Amino acid sequence: MASDSGHDDAQYLAGSPVRIAILRALGRKPRRPASLTDAVDATRTTVQRILAGFRERQWVVKRGSTYHVTPTGERVHDAYEGLLSEIDRADRYGRFAADLERAGAGFPADGLETGDLTAATDRDPLAALDRVVELIRTIRGSDVRAVSPIVTTQYNEAAGAAIDEGSEIELIIDREVLETSVTEFGPATDRAISDEGATVYVSPDPIEYGLFRYDDVACVVAYDEHNNPRCVFESTDETVVRWADERFETLSAEAAPLSAVIQESSTTPE
Incomplete structure (x- = not known):
């Protein structure tokens, strides 16, 4: 002290x-x-x-x-210079870190040492969403492991194009996203069930942040209280990559295959 x-x-x-x-x-x-x-x-x-x-x-x-x-x-x-650097980092990454902490993601503090951040602003409120879509579109045959608390037309179209180009995608969503997918994006949901390039799991618990892993890159997406993507953090740092892989493994271990969840829902009496 x-x-x-x-x-x-x-x-x-x-x-x-x-x-x-x-x-x-x-x-x-x-x-x-x-x-x-x-x-x-x-x-x-x-x-x-x-x-x-x-x-x-x-x-x-x-x-x-x-x-x-x-x-x-x-x-x-x-x-003192180190303190100023930390304050500058906190100012830049503060929203990203706060949204992840609110979601209980357990993101490692030293993970902020390296990486690129894309943040939504008042001038460009879709910057984070556009960056995620851009990443999905440019993976070009790489295998992807992803977690998403939302479903959008942009995500579905980009993922479909990636699968067409040879990518294999493992995706974890929660039940609220599944309900939205079935109601509003029926064809995309059907493809997720039937396409060999897509493996979708449904988490029993709400998901409040996003992950995107391909090659040696880990992308972490922070969402606000209204499930709007606000920040995308991209890193090849071993600490971040390891954390992302561990989070995906934990979530997938507790999730069920999409086909099984839909079948269970269709056979459950009203």
């Missing part, structure tokens, strides 16, 4: 952008106050006051008229 003095020092450094700018500049090379004034665009008085604060905390030392950052000052600087 950090001490009170550590908390106070962190507040001191974060209290002014000029302070971190000076520490960053000294990390590059030792400087005199006049050189720092030009480098960070601050008055000489401000620079001298900050240098005094750094010396008090032993983050810098003075040799003659030149200031040098100490090893502890370097570590403080690196830790």
